[in-house]
Each structure stands twice: as structure tokens, then as C-alpha cells.
Amino acid sequence: MIDLHCHMLPFVDDGANTIIEALEMGIEAKREGINKILLTPHYMDGEYVNHKKDIVPAVKNLQRIFIDNGIDIELRAGQEIHINGELINQIENDDILYPDKNTKRYIMFEFPHGGIPKYSNDIIFELKLRGITPIIVHPERNMGFQKKPSMLYDLVSQGCLTQITATSFTGGFGKRIQKFTDEIVEANLGFVFSSDAHNLKGRRFMMDEAFSRLENKYGSSVVNEYKRNSELIWNGDNVSIGDIDRIKNKKRFSDFLRNIF
Template structure:
């Protein structure tokens, strides 16, 4: 079976991803070439700039499926959202305006601001989990606040959250700092799976195959298989176990 991509922005014209159908079809072809067979389509929702309501995403995904079939592109796609944590999130959940990674509404792909973990996050996470939903925190390795203080993420893992790491972060596309922090997260067991977070922008391409091959070499074939199995479990709404430890602090060398 090919890879499962739980996070991409290839629906046309609805967020900062693909601007049009032609680009979307090109991205879908690129996904297949990278070994991806299944893709969860996750346009931004409630991030302060984009609002993509559940019913709209369902309609857009249905249209995109038809275009994929017409163009003989063998990518199986599913409707989802990358949901930004915000003050209206609980209301959106209760009003059935959220799309999850699975049909049983078990896993939510949850995004933080790129440089912050809001002060109300732990309280809201508790309320989300109390509704039977497990947040999957997307690209924590690119969050400045988490890079500077990894305990911010560890408290959320203690609460029951999972994480999704961007494949491109691991292979170095976002620079050395992000790559090194990603490797530390993986070594500490604080990652669960990879996803592409593909956009139609430079440095936002599919690199799942590269990431899994790199992981096989650096952490072993079993770890790479675990990440792939976790992606399958999430999209099927099945349990995912996470065994992690606190991230090791970098040694500091003092000069006298």
C-alpha cells in the first residue's frame, strides 16, 4: 500500500495552497509520484484569514474527486480541515462544523499559531478531549514557542494529544534549526507520523518518501513502519499509542 498523507493544501482556490484546479491536479500527480495513495485534504479553518466550513469542504472534495477520476490520477482523497485553535473552536465542534481525520470524529488535525502556544491551550485541550476527540497537533517542530521551550508540547502530550511532523522539516527543507529539533522530537518519541503539508509554494512540496527513507536509515525500518501504521490508524479512527520521554536538553559549554 502507498503512503497516507494526513495534511495537505491541494484543494483549489480556498486557502494559501493551490490557487486553481490545474495546479491541484499537478499536485495530485506529484503526490502519486512520491508514493502517496491516500490524502486527507486539510484546508485551513478559522485561522484568522480562512474559514472553510464543513459542508463547503465536503462539496469541494467531491468536485475534486470527480476531476481526479476524469484525469485518471489514482489519488484517493478524503475531506478534512486544519483547524486553528481559537476561542470559537468549541462552539464550532458543538455545531458540527468540524471535519476530522476519520469518519468516527476521533482525531482532529489541530494547528497553533506559528510562533505561539496560546495561554488557554491546555484548558481548551481538556475540553476537546472531554468530548471524545483526540487533537493531533500539526507541525509542532516548526512552532517557535515549542522550539524554545519543548515542555509546552510535553504538557499537551501528557494530556493525550498526538503529533504530526512535516516530512519536509525532517529532510531539512525548512532549515537546520527545524531539522535538528525535528530529529530530537523523533528520538524522544514525541512524533507519531509524517505528513506533507503540501502547498503550491516553494519549499512546500511532497517529501514523504524522502522522509521515510531517511527515517529507515537513521531510526530503523521498524520506526518508519510505525509512523506509516499510525497514519493508517488515524485515518481509520483506530487507537494510536505514544511512548515518549522528555526531550534531551542541549549541552551548554561555558568559557571562562
């Protein structure tokens, strides 16, 4: 099993705080059946920077520590890339890390939680011109998509992929986000599960539980498709979008606000 979104690299963001915590997370990941992890510290999100030149050696060091401690998981250097006006320059300056490493076909792409910036289509257009497919991380937790899910349909129809957080699907972020996650899956607007794990308390891996629920609700073929998509991304191969649908529920956002306030 491949996890394409994980904050296990210590000392760089709001994920693991120590090497010991990273090792404990590695043991938990292995227990869930995960054997490859893309480490994705926050990049240019207004709080954390995490340049490529700093992340690559840090991941190599953690890999050596994993090997020394008998944790058989392949680690790869990545970033959770927050959309920003300098992204194209950051790509040209070789400051970006890709989940598929050297083929550079994909990036893990984050929007602000509160909505979708107006310039997003321009950035995505520039990425597509360069042969780069944005993988939109945790769209189910984005208030812009919750308010207007047709925006997610539009971005996927333009060639973007999505990464659903396992904990969202299992209900860890609340019933309303779980419901929206189900709707994304049912509309074929979801492509992979990842953990977005930060620790072993509130932000755990939950991958095994998520895939169990996915199989119970939608069958083993969907499970196989999601796992296969992760492999395709990891290897830099093409992921087929297939037939997608619009999400029709119009009451979701007001329900979400009532759940908060």
C-alpha cells in the same frame, strides 16, 4: 501511503491556486507512493474560514476530476483547525471535519506559530472530554515548543498526538528546525509524517525522501510505525502513545533566532 495534511484543494487558501495545479500535485503525490490524502484547508486562522459545508462539496468535485484524469488517489475532506475560543461551539454546530471522518476521534490541531496560547490546556481538556484527540500539526515549527520543548512533552503525556512535516525532517526549513525535528523523533514525541504540501515549488510533498531518511537514521520499524499510525488515524482506530521522553537541549531557541536575524 497516507498524507494527513495537504493544501491541494484549489481556491480556498494559500495552497493550490488552480485545478491544473491540484492535478499536477496529485500526479506528484502518486509518484511518491501516496494513495490517500486528507485535504486540510486552513480553518479559522484569522485569514481563512473554510466552513465544512463549503469544503465537503469542493473535495467531492476534486475527487471526480482526479478520477476523470486517471489519478488513483482517495481524497477526504478535512481542515487544519486553528485553535480558537469558539472551537467547542464549532464542534457542536457541526462545522468541523475529522481525519477519521465519521468516527470523529481526531482533529488536525494548529497552534499559532509564535507560541502556545494560555487557554490551550482548557480547550484540549474539553476536546478530550468529548473523546476527541488533537493531532498537533508541525510542532517542530512552533516557536513556543522550540523555546520550551517540555510543553510538547506535557501535551503528548496528556494524550495529544503530533504530525511532523516531511520537509522539516529533510531539512527544507533549515538545519535548526531539522535538528529539533530529529529530537522530537528521538524522544518518541512524533507519530506521523505528513506533507503540508502547498505547491510543487517550495512546499512539496517530500514524503518519500522523509521516510527514506527516517529508515536510515532510525530503522524500518519506526517507518512502519509512522505509516501504521496514519492508517489508524484514517480509520478512526486507537494510536498508542507508548514511552516518551523529554527533549533536553536548552540552547535551541537562541540558535533559532540567530538563524533568522
